[in-house]
Amino acid sequence: MQGKIALEEHFAIEETVGDSAGFSPADDWVELKARLLDIQDRRLAEMDAHGIELMLLSLNAPAIQAIPDRAHALELSRRANDFLAEQVARRPERFQGLAALPMQDPEAAARELDRCVSALKFRGALVNGFSEVEGHDGAVYYDRKEFWPFWSEVERLDVPFYLHPRNPLAKDAAIYEGHRWLMGPTWAFGQETAVHALRLMGSGLFDAYPRLQIILGHMGEGLPYSMWRVDNHNKWMRAQNVYPAKRKIADYFRENFYITTSGNFRTQALIDAMLEIGADRILFSADWPFENIDHAAEWFDSATIAEGDRIKIGRDNARSLFRL
Amino acid sequence: MQGKIALEEHFAIEETVGDSAGFSPADDWVELKARLLDIQDRRLAEMDAHGIELMLLSLNAPAIQAIPDRAHALELSRRANDFLAEQVARRPERFQGLAALPMQDPEAAARELDRCVSALKFRGALVNGFSEVEGHDGAVYYDRKEFWPFWSEVERLDVPFYLHPRNPLAKDAAIYEGHRWLMGPTWAFGQETAVHALRLMGSGLFDAYPRLQIILGHMGEGLPYSMWRVDNHNKWMRAQNVYPAKRKIADYFRENFYITTSGNFRTQALIDAMLEIGADRILFSADWPFENIDHAAEWFDSATIAEGDRIKIGRDNARSLFRL
Amino acid sequence: MQGKIALEEHFAIEETVGDSAGFSPADDWVELKARLLDIQDRRLAEMDAHGIELMLLSLNAPAIQAIPDRAHALELSRRANDFLAEQVARRPERFQGLAALPMQDPEAAARELDRCVSALKFRGALVNGFSEVEGHDGAVYYDRKEFWPFWSEVERLDVPFYLHPRNPLAKDAAIYEGHRWLMGPTWAFGQETAVHALRLMGSGLFDAYPRLQIILGHMGEGLPYSMWRVDNHNKWMRAQNVYPAKRKIADYFRENFYITTSGNFRTQALIDAMLEIGADRILFSADWPFENIDHAAEWFDSATIAEGDRIKIGRDNARSLFRL
Amino acid sequence: MQGKIALEEHFAIEETVGDSAGFSPADDWVELKARLLDIQDRRLAEMDAHGIELMLLSLNAPAIQAIPDRAHALELSRRANDFLAEQVARRPERFQGLAALPMQDPEAAARELDRCVSALKFRGALVNGFSEVEGHDGAVYYDRKEFWPFWSEVERLDVPFYLHPRNPLAKDAAIYEGHRWLMGPTWAFGQETAVHALRLMGSGLFDAYPRLQIILGHMGEGLPYSMWRVDNHNKWMRAQNVYPAKRKIADYFRENFYITTSGNFRTQALIDAMLEIGADRILFSADWPFENIDHAAEWFDSATIAEGDRIKIGRDNARSLFRL
Ligand SMILES: [Zn+2]
Ligand SMILES: [Zn+2]
Numbered sequence A, B, C, D: 001m002q003g004k005i006a007l008e009e010h011f012a013i014e015e016t017v018g019d020s021a022g023f024s025p026a027d028d029w030v031e032l033k034a035r036l037l038d039i040q041d042r043r044l045a046e047m048d049a050h051g052i053e054l055m056l057l058s059l060n061a062p063a064i065q066a067i068p069d070r071a072h073a074l075e076l077s078r079r080a081n082d083f084l085a086e087q088v089a090r091r092p093e094r095f096q097g098l099a100a101l102p103m104q105d106p107e108a109a110a111r112e113l114d115r116c117v118s119a120l121k122f123r124g125a126l127v128n129g130f131s132e133v134e135g136h137d138g139a140v141y142y143d144r145k146e147f148w149p150f151w152s153e154v155e156r157l158d159v160p161f162y163l164h165p166r167n168p169l170a171k172d173a174a175i176y177e178g179h180r181w182l183m184g185p186t187w188a189f190g191q192e193t194a195v196h197a198l199r200l201m202g203s204g205l206f207d208a209y210p211r212l213q214i215i216l217g218h219m220g221e222g223l224p225y226s227m228w229r230v231d232n233h234n235k236w237m238r239a240q241n242v243y244p245a246k247r248k249i250a251d252y253f254r255e256n257f258y259i260t261t262s263g264n265f266r267t268q269a270l271i272d273a274m275l276e277i278g279a280d281r282i283l284f285s286a287d288w289p290f291e292n293i294d295h296a297a298e299w300f301d302s303a304t305i306a307e308g309d310r311i312k313i314g315r316d317n318a319r320s321l322f323r324l
């Protein structure tokens, strides 16, 4: 398929590129680093070769989210966003931007998002999971009340928010002890992000800001397969799942969430997702440079779905969600 | 469908019944407790009413696994197993037993399994996730080397081992803080059990004991949807997923695992599982008394799958796996 | 689901009701006849009871199409359409009309369609397969050139055309000899209508009138399952499928056709159709009074598809296709 | 996948090769003819290149079935079968035989099948649809009572019977008039063979000979998608589908039929078939030389189904059905 749009596609700047080193074997780091620092060259050639017209770019992970110092997190966000804006300006028909945000300081994050959308013409934000924050000794998730004014601003700006994975803190990763291979995309990314998304849903956030649209990568981080059980386990009991939100979790999932195909090029999962959240809320993505563009595109272009759905997932859904 | 076999079906004895109190709202505890303590009465009526010919019974959770004292864990296992053997003896054509095991002491667990299989004619074991063990300050998972002699005995006895969920320890549950509703079957059960299963697969256990058969409930605890990504993420890198096992994780999943439908009565997930692990490795179960028999049976009897697969999943697979 | 729209729903007038007698056992004819002649009473109660807000009504089969005399066919079409318009006028929020057309005379059919759309405010047409025409000794299909001016008018009026089944002529039904049970909805309806649709696609009609929208009932009359083979059999040969049309048959199927669920309440087929033609081109329908409303609605309301797709298939697709 | 078995794979002898000329454009006839007349050379190379260990060979179509003269039909059957036996004898580990049968004379057909199975060690029969018979002016289908002694012999010999497509007689093909492209594999093959199979099911044949196993090619000739409607249309009426057989049609379909993937390399249809008839009754096949081995094998080897099902469909089901 020509004309695809991809939206979980990462770059790095010198200050953040090292954050990705842990996600590749040492032997592949030279290649990964080069891919991350490139925008206008190799990346563009890959896009041309595999029918990707447009990439929405975002900073690598965890980057900003792993900087406990609020001022530093803000300063680096601004620098990364400014850099991205320059890159986009060189080829706006091929690249668009998603903002990095210093969520450590919700008010600063809201201001930076406003700046990115209003001044830099970014299309939304991509945030790498929970934030580490000076003075907190654990992961800070965004269902907490101090983030609601931030979410209010996201709704007002009317742009999507991509909730991207990161690994749990070492203190919260006992379950993976002795099995480091389960960290990252193998497994831990999915658990982290799925639970963060469920926290948002259960918190009542979407009752307060019903127009918010959150994007999850990797075919929904496992949620489509397990969503029924979230709402329907122990059905005979009178009051399971006591949370502040007013509706069933699946209602929020299908009204406030989109999912992308990034890093999960499996047709069975795509079909399952289509039967849970529907083709209107699925978006093509690759997860470059961690995943190859050809792996993503060749799979997607021949996945056994309806052609009309391929066009929606490959391009049209992104167009209308991001107003491209 | 008549003649179904169900195999994640729990009972309690006085000493363990309280362990289940946390899994129901206070209002429903009277009912849940009565259901757990009953075997020959209400349970049988439910089975008759919904076409279940045989239940393989197992102790409630976490029970034995939450008793750090080795001697106590063994003593209570024996008491529960003896009680179950008596119950089975009253109606062996309707009930069969799965052993509770004091995994805190692998050697004792092996001996108790041998006793249950050889003397009590149990059909296998059901263990509630990791064990708490005196002297360890964390969860003990069964991929550790000290358990390999136990697994050798399981293979020798040639009986299946049901890896049942339990909740993470409080110290490992920071991600659910402020969202208690995500504990238990809503979400945490799946994460706990899926990772435990992945640890077994990655450890090389099934290279050493290739005939082992592990059963996972709840349509595979999320694994079928995410299995492709476990093995195939970051495919261009030369060495992802460095673990002791020799093969791809999915190879172990489809050769050493069975999954059941317990508590996950969703046709989309069943179809996805059929396209990942195949109908030959899926088994009907309800998860009584936490789930209702009618919910499980009415869903399963009309699920939109081939009739031949219904008969295999509903009965024949269990028959040949447990030699019934 | 409340608010459903159903569009293959039939009524009869005294002159045509007898045409349906052959489609029911003698014992059920009293009931079927009463159902066909009723509009404002029993039908409305069924709609209310099963969440159907609106029915698009059409004359029973084969009716007009089985009247070789052109003048008679026209006269009866007008009478049926006028009657329908009166019925719709009594409850326009619950009933809308699809025109019966005297296809024996393509020019008259075009004029009658114009009258129905312009004057009677009908939403489209429903035609019962091929026509018998005085002077022809066989079935007349609408890919023939003499119908192209008619199709031009359909495109100009911008309304959908429902191609409804009928049985083959006795002379063309040798394959069913001794097996009358295969006639009608059991099998022959599907073959007749699928081939008629394929003739339209292969004729080049949709190259000439690319905005035409044809509706097929019964989950696409078997076409979704077999469409790949139509285009892709004997792929190594240089020129299979030599027909006047310019594109692959599947291209027309997905751009010029919609299908409905009428009389085919099978989730497997619905999923297959969704993966071939996509949820945007599937429409709920029952086929009352031949099928029961409760059978159609109870199946559809609980079919294991995404809720967003249920709303599209159940209502929104029809709304936008018929501008309701 | 290595070790595949394929079973709708055709060859021709000089006397029958011309029958296939109509199924290829003139430009491709040289190639098709060469492919049909080859067994030990090009065919073997294709098998080696694409993981096919064994082919069950059968004569091209319609061949014997289009010879009204009974004696000639028998004589040519014997000649083709003897030729095939010689070819198989050269490489029995790579080729096995399916008998051509002179169905024009049911008693002779039974005797020839016995000879092929008992003396030539063939694994079953493949017959090209209805027979033309001297003295009959139409197609003769095998549900007729004069064939029941033949079927009794098939059951006694306990070998499968492959019901292969052929085109309708010219007199029965009015529906395709002006659309010759719909003849053959595009569409007419499916209709002919599906109805023939339905006639067998409705006739009561499988009540009389319940161990008969019939194989249909091309993913079941459309039957899986439409089977529900065959049994369940007009459900409220008291007696639809009045036929001599005792059970629902779907019951025979799933107990007396197998289907193959020949010429229908579409994953959506495969999944639908798996959800209707089950993976235990689906068999890999290509339909060489009309379809390419590489098209069949590359599709099948990467079709998005469980690996265990791939092995069953690709080999193990055929092994146990044909006792290979
Ligand atoms: Zn990413
Ligand atoms: Zn349980």
Ligand SMILES: [Zn+2]
Pocket: C008, C010, C164, C217, C262, C287
């Ligand atoms: Zn109808």
Ligand SMILES: [Zn+2]
Pocket: D008, D010, D164, D217, D262, D287, D290
């Ligand atoms: Zn063939």
